Each structure stands twice: as structure tokens, then as C-alpha cells.
Amino acid sequence: MYKMRKLLITLVVLNIFLIFMNVVKNVAYTDDYPLTEKDIPPLEVIRETPRLGYSAHRATGASSCYTIGPYYSENTAHSLAGSIRKYGLEVTIRSMRTKETLNYLVYIPNIESEQEAKTIVKDLWKQNVDNGKVVPKGPHKNTVTLGFFKTLDKAKRQTEYVRYLGYDARYTGRKIVKRVYWIDYDEPLGTGTPVMTWSNDINPDANPQIIPRTCDQRAWYGKGAFVNVPPENQ
Template identity: 25%
Template structure:
């Protein structure tokens, strides 16, 4: 047993000597630090990174050099940079907007004054009445002018009986009223009031009512309406200033001459 132990010990000693003096020693592989893997910071390292700088300097000796870019890449990059710079120069710089000072702000235009309105006063049945009205308007500072036209003229308050079915029926009533003492009576021969019986035209409404009451007491029912007729009349035109008013009744020669004030 002792002999076996000595034999094994001799064999181990021979193998160790062979490994140390006969087999060549291989160089250890170079250490290369991967650039994309973050380095772990040790607990003993300070915030200033001195330890990291030492490790990086130690490992830099084993890092392979970066290969240069292929030919033509540098020129292409320079051309792209020149085109971008030219585009920046062509972009127009917006001009600053000048703000108007408080003193240069234009005031809104003032509202235009209302223009005088052209008005017509009339109708006057004769030239004398129109001339008198023209003189009064001149005295008020206006500039009137006269004109002649055809128009319907108010004639008065007309007392009449409505249209009857026939002329014979109208004649029978007229004869009956005349027998009772009613005069100034006649039958309308044509127009919208054909076969109606006219009992008089009055300029005063009170007289018209008196006439109508007289006829009612005889058993008939008359009506009262305004009566007009076509005639050549005079109108007086003038410009009425804004805010100025005018009453047509102030220019009536008689109460029976009803005047109107209307636009030209």
C-alpha cells in the first residue's frame, strides 16, 4: 500500500514538471468591453467617476479602431448640408407688423345727416289758392314749386240712398220724396252708384247729418259718405327739412277744401 502511494505521487510530480517546462504557455485572450452594454457602478466608486475613468483607460488598449467611412459619403453629407443652408436662406423672414399708435387710430365716420324729404301739398282746385299756399311756404324758408295734375278732389259729405235694383224703382222713391217737399234730389245715371238717389252734398258734416235725419223721418234710411270727383288741380312741391312738421289744414282756403300732405 505504501508502495502504491509512492508510485502515484511520482506520476503526479512527473506530470506537473511536464506541464511547466515542456508544454508552451498560451497567452490569455484580450479583454474587449462592449460599447452598448452599460457598465455597473461599484459601491466604492465616487460620484466624480474616477474609478470609471481608470477602467475605461485600461480597457481602451484592447478596443479595435473604428473603420473609416466609404469614399463619397463625406462629399454627400457636405452637399446635403449646403442644400439645407441654401433653403434656410430662401425662407423669407416675415416683416414685423407695425401697430398703429393711439393717436393715429381713425375715428369712425360720422352718420350722415338725414336729407330733406320731398313733399306735396294739395290738391288746390284753383291757381289762386295754390299761389297763396306757395307764398306762405316761402315765408317759412322753404322753396316751393307749383304743378298741375289730374286728381280726385274731395267734393263734400254726400247724403244718398243706396243703389236700387232698377231705375223704375229709383224713380218711384224720388216722386214720393218730392211729394213730401224734398228738393235737390236726383238719380245717379251711371258708375258704381248707378240708380242710387242723391240727396245733397254738404261741406259741413253737421248739415249732412241734419239732411239725413230729415229723410229718415220719411221712412227711408239714407247713408253719408265722402264724395270725390276728377278734376285738374294744383300741387305745391317742396323739401321738408328733418324734424319740421306741417299741418295741411293751415293752408285750406275754406273748410270744404280738404288738403293732403304726401310724398312727391
């Protein structure tokens, strides 16, 4: 029994000695063979910075600069601007208010009495002008309205026909104020960026124009200016 205990103690001591020798050996190995060579500097971590898009103001070569619009949808304008940025070009979106003709009203003004106005409406009805109405009150009281027309051409034809019948017909455009969006972008001369193709893919009904501008003429409509934009689908 005593011999067995002595043998176990001896084995434990030997194991401890072997573990100690392995640790010393590993430390010596690391000291003899460094992980990096002395003449090579350590790697530096560089944080990635966003790449600036192409701009005529920073370019060293010749550039072409354009404005595309108008867009009546903010989502359409921002989607197209995103496509242009992905192509590597700098983009500026400008928004402004514009007066747009909603439709055209044909009317006969300056009628002295309500009875006379009603008589005119009845007479025009006999001549196939069946949309006449008398304004009952307000600053345009007793005016005869002859309908709203989506296009200027139709309003003019209706006006001329009523004048032919002997009445002083006139027309006027009804305007509304809307917000529109224009996109400015620059490109290297001769690039031919397919911006119009992207615009048609995003919104086929937008019907914008690409307008060349001088490259130092950013926001050339002027801040806060009104731009007369022809209405869509008259």
C-alpha cells in the first residue's frame, strides 16, 4: 500500500514537471521567432469614407451640366436622384412653387339682371350650348358660365362659337399653385448619362425635359422664383 502511494506521488510530480517544461519551451519558441519582422510596419485600419460624386466644380477636365424636370412627385424626383448618384454623379434637387393652369372657363360677363341671364341660357340651349349656368350671388353675380375645358383650344372654339351667336363670350384660365422639383447634375463631357431612360422607368407619365446649363449656373431659375410650367394631359 505504501509503495502504491509513493508511485502515484511520483507520477503526479513527473506530470507537473512535463507541463512546466512545455510552457518554458513555447515561450522560448515565441521569443526566437517573432510574429512580425522588424522592418515591416504594422497594418493600419483606415475607415472607409463615402466617395464624392462627379462635379464640374471639382473636375479637372471638361464637363457638361444639365437640369431635368419638372417633376410633380417628390418620390419620383428622389428616386431619379438616387439612380444618378449610383452612377457616380453629384446631384442637387431643388423644389419651388409654380402656377399651373388647371382648366379654362368660358363665360359671359356683365349681364344686368338675373332674368336676362336666364334668357341667354335658354337661347344658347336652343343653339346646342347646353351647359350654361347663372351665377346667383357674389362678385360675379348674373355671369353666365358655359363650362370648364381642359385644353385652351377647346375653350377658344367654344368662345368663338358663342360670339358668333351674338354674345360677348370670354375665357380665362383657372390656376393652382403646385410644388415642382428640378434635378441638377454634372457629367464628364460626352458621357451621355441615360438619365431620361431612368426617368421613364421610374415614372413613364412624368414627361420631363433635359435642359443644358452652364456649369457655374447652379439653381438658374433663382431661389423662390415662380416657373410657368405647362399643365400635363390637357
